[in-house]
Structures are given as C-alpha cells and as structure tokens.
Amino acid sequence: MSKRRVFDIDFEDTAVPAGTEPPAATRRGPMAAAISENAEAVSARQATEAGIREENDRLAHEYMKLKKNGQITGLVPVDMIRMDKLTRDRSATRDPELQELKDSIRAVGLSNPIRVEETRDGFELIQGFRRLSAFRELLAETGDETFARIPATLQAKGEDLKHLYRRMVDENLVRRDISFAEMAQLAISYAGQRGMDVGEAVDRLYASAGRQKRAYIKSFVHLLNSVGDALKFPESIPRATGLGLVKLLDTNPRFAGQLRAVLDSQRDRDAATELSLLRGAVTGGAGKPKKPKAPAPKSSARTTIKLNRPEGVARCTASAGKFEVLLDHDFGAVDPRRLELAARAFLDQLKD
Template identity: 55%
Template sequence: MSKRRVFDINFPDEAPGVRSPSVPAGTETRRGPMAAAISENADALRERQLAETSIREENDRLAHELVRLKKLGLIVDLVPLDAIRCSKLARDRSSERDPELDELKESIRSVGLSNPIRVEQSEAGEYELIQGFRRLAAYRELLSETGDERFATIPAGLLARGETLDTLYRRMVDENMVRRDISFAEMATLAQAYMADPQTEATDVDQAISTLFGSAGRQKRVYIRNFVSLLDRMGDNLAYPHAMPRALGLALLKLTEKDEGAAVALQRHLGSRPDRSEEEELAILRSFAERGGEAAASHKLATSRSLTKARAKTTLRVVHDGEVVRCLATDGRVELRLERDFSAVDRRRLEQAVQAFIGALEG
C-alpha cells in the first residue's frame, strides 16, 4: 500500500489585506512553507526589477547630461599633445610665430592654463583642434624646451561630434574676434580659405564673410572684404600681410584700384627685396602709399628711382671698447649690430642714448 504525500499549501482566495468575512478577526490562516517561499521570491523579483529600472533611468539621465555638457564644451579632460590635429579647419592665425607667445608660456609655467582649448574627438580616437591654436603652440614649445611631462597633455574641452563645419568655423572665429591682435589680413585669408574649401557651402567671398563673421559689425565686414580684394591684387607678393594696419591696407587698395600699373610696380618693388623683414616690408608699403598719389594720377610709377633709393645703403664698422659695431644705414633706417642684449638696457638710458645719437647727427 503506497503512501500519499500531501503538501499543505494554502493560497488566499481574497486580495491581500482583505479578510474573508467567514474568518474572524484576529484569526491567522495557516500558510505552508512553499507558499511562503513563492511569496518571498516574488517580492525579491519585484524589488530587483524596480532597482534595475531606477539604474537604467539614472544612466539615461547621465548620458543625456553628458551630451548636453559636451555640446556646451564643458567637459574638460587632459588630452595628449600628439593626439591633437589641426587639419580640419583653415586657421585664422598667421603661420608666423606670435611674438607674445613667450608671455603666454611664462603665464602657463606660473599658474597653468586658465582657459582650456576646445577639441572635437574623431572616430579614430584623435582630436581635432577647434579653438586654442596659440595655447596649443605654447604647450608644444614648453614640452620641447623643458621635457617636462606636465606639458605633454593639455586641458581641453571636449565638443560633441556631429556639429557642422560652419559651426566649428564660427566657434574658432568668434573666440578670436574679441582678441585685439587678430588682423584684417588674417581674417581675409581665412575667408579665402573657407570659400575654397569644398566641404563648405560658400560659393563666393561675400557669403564666406557673412557666415564666418556674422557676429561682427557691418563696417568690419566691409573692411574684411576690402582686404580680400587687396590680397587678390597682390597675390603672394606680401610676405607679412598680417602685420599691415587697417588704414595702410585701405590706402593701398584705393591706390591699386585707381591704377593697375601701381599694383604691378608695388609687386616689382617687393620682389626686389626677397629677404626683407617685417619692418622693411611695412616701410616699403607706407612709402608707396604716401608717394603713390602722383603715380596714380599720371598712370605711371617711377619704379627705377624708388628701387634705386631702396637699394642705396651705407655700411660701416666701428670698434668701441674692443667690440666691433656693425652699422647699416638706409633710407629712413639705421641698424646697429653687436653682441649685446639691448632689451636688458634700462628704457630711460636707451631713450637718452637715442636722443644723443640723433642730436650728434643733427649737430
């Protein structure tokens, strides 16, 4: 005779918390161990599901917040210098070394970088520079000069991928528009590069200027357009266009527009001095603008006389206290060369020496 095994499992017929009227109040119903185990397991599953849902919601919120902060450029990290590229955007800075870069380097040495650069991370894991060309150049020079590993990485704001090329250009331009040392020639060069870039939608210079410099005033955009015209007329003959003041550039444009021969004469004049310095080029341009009125009126330029005067110079050597001082004198310029750091001389003493020098020449 076989025995029957009976498991005493009692499931309530009524909803939780509602007692059958047939059961007197205060009377506890008997529950078997299996019913208790099933009830406990269901409670555990519900708690786990609630916890997982809460974690997913928190992760989604954090992901959206990360994207929002990236779009604003507020996520900052230390990025290796060798992972940063400068190829996506045509820079609005001259390729010539900034003479004020040493001051920026000294500031970074003393207090660090207070304003991070802005980069966009590529799918390959590299970073494309958007803002901060001078700051990046300063860090690279500091690393090269000191070998200090703290300059091997630079604080950088990480921009979210997906922004249009036009927006990235505007980010770069708008930051430099507030700087006093960005020249009209540099802005004009950027407009030319932007128009020539096949990935942009600009079909002419005016559209490029309107897109890039939309935050600038109308008059400033007109000046940029004028410098574009001047650079087009001069071609590659200007070695230091970024150093040209606004007034000088506008004067040269006005002169060359009146007389095509004036532009040709100026190009020849500059071509005769291929090894000129920045100061020499500015002197040539100023002299040309001041004397160009007669040439524009007559539609001819006395290039032979101006070139002869530009080439005329006096060179001599003077021995002073055992030191050899080399002197070069040209039209409007005197240059002294000797092994001495004149920047270390007190400014007042230097002024007195110059006054004495001029006084001796006049006497």
C-alpha cells in the same frame, strides 16, 4: 407557599459535536516558503535595477546635453589633437607674442580651456590654436609631462561647419592682435571651401563685426587676391597702409606689377623691411618708395641726460646718428616686438 419565577435564557449554540476538533490554521511547507521569499527578492531586485537604469539614462542625457553645449571639460593629450577640419585664421609665421603666453602658462597655468570635437581616433581643434601651440612648445622645450595634456572643453560631434567657423571667428574678434590680412585670408579659404563668393563669406563669418570693419576685411581680400603671393608678412600690414595699397590698386592698373617688382628687389627681407617697402609704395604713389631726403648736416654736439628709474639710473647719450642708453637691464631678453614698439614711439616723439 412561595412561588418560583422562571427566566428564559438564550445560549449560543457553541457546542462541538463529539469526535471533532476546530479547524487548524493553514500551514506552508518549507519549499513553498522558500519559493515565495525568492519571488519577493527577485521582484525587489528588478525594481532596484529599473531605478538604476532610469537614473543612468537621465545622467547620460544630461551629460550629452552639457557636452553639446561645450560644458564638459577634461584633460586631452596634445598629440591627439588635429587641426584639419577648420582653416586657421592665424598666420603660419612665428607669433611674436607666443612667448608671453608660454610664460603666463608656466606661471599661473591655463585659465581658458581650448575647445575640441571628438573624432574616431582623437580630437579636432575648434578653438585655441595659440594655447595649443604654447603647450606643445613648452612640452618640447621642458619635457615636463604637465604640458602633455591640455584642459579642453569637449564638444559633441556633428555641429555644422558654419557654426564652428563662427565660434572661432567670434572668439578671435575680441583679440586686438588679429590682423586684417589674417581675417581676409580666412574668408578667402572659407569661400573656396564652401563654394561661395568671398564677399558673402566675409559677411557670414564676421556677422558680429560692424559694417565698416567688414568693409576693411573685404579691402584686404582684394589686396591678397592681387599681390598676396608676393607678400611674406601680410599680417604685419596696418589698416591704413593696406587701404592705401588697395586704393592704388583700384586707380592704377599697373600698380600691382610695380609693387611686385619692388618686393622682389629685396627677397631676403624681414617684416619691418617689407612694411617699409609697402609704406614707401603708398607714399610714392607709383609703386616705388619715395626717394630719401638728403641727409641733414651732422652736428658735433653731444648731450647726456640721467634718468632715475626703478631699475636704477639710466644714462642716455645723444650725438649725431647715435642715441645710447646705459642701464642695468637685459634689453636682449625683451620681446623683439615690444622693443620695436618702444623704438617707434621714441622716434615718433623726435619728429619735427
């Protein structure tokens, strides 16, 4: 008779009591789902807006930093620029080289923007007096709206006046045509504006210049303080002539009055005449021009030479008291200052 083996088998109790069902997954209604989705969208939008504000703040700070450093450039209407804040170091008389600057601007444009500071109702000029003057004249002469707006670097408001003057002065020190009289006049005006000694004003404004150059400027300060109101064209005085005049002012107490009398004797003088009077006063040593030398006897000789030039053949004729050049060239269109320099160079070559 066979034997049956019995095995113990354990079954998990998975039986479900009769009459019950497994718990169903939790379900949200339409309103709850909409509220949840809207909250997520609002949160995402707020995060995006916060990022935009942060980026705008960063850009605004960067813009103000560039602006403070004068690195923002734009086109500024020339009629919105004032020149009241700083005393200019340029003479009020006509600039003989301004036409050359205007011709350059018309040909190739303005390569170096001016510098302005924003004000409540416009802009204040910091650097670029001649460039602004050229644009304004070109606009008046041509009516071309191209010259109604000038390239300018925008500078933030509030920079110390001392620094603004130094910026203007240091820019002009690299120019060869700024005269000692113009630099001296700026120092006089600055000293009066700041309530300081004019010598200190020279040292502060022209700290970038050498000691010798500052000494020359102080000499011209002395000249302008002594006879400046009697001079019509102080910017035309060369350094040597100015220093000679100052030496006579220091050694002869009557020299200032004598020099004024000489200048008053020719009230309707131009720059060349005034300079001739001043040089005569220096060489005469007593405030009066030297007596002219007796004229040399005139010769009847006549010399003619021909020069081959790129413009053509120049025919030159020299005789007593006369030198004539015939060339197919419009000499009347040449800048008067260039003509004067050429004539001086020519005459200097003829000195004995």
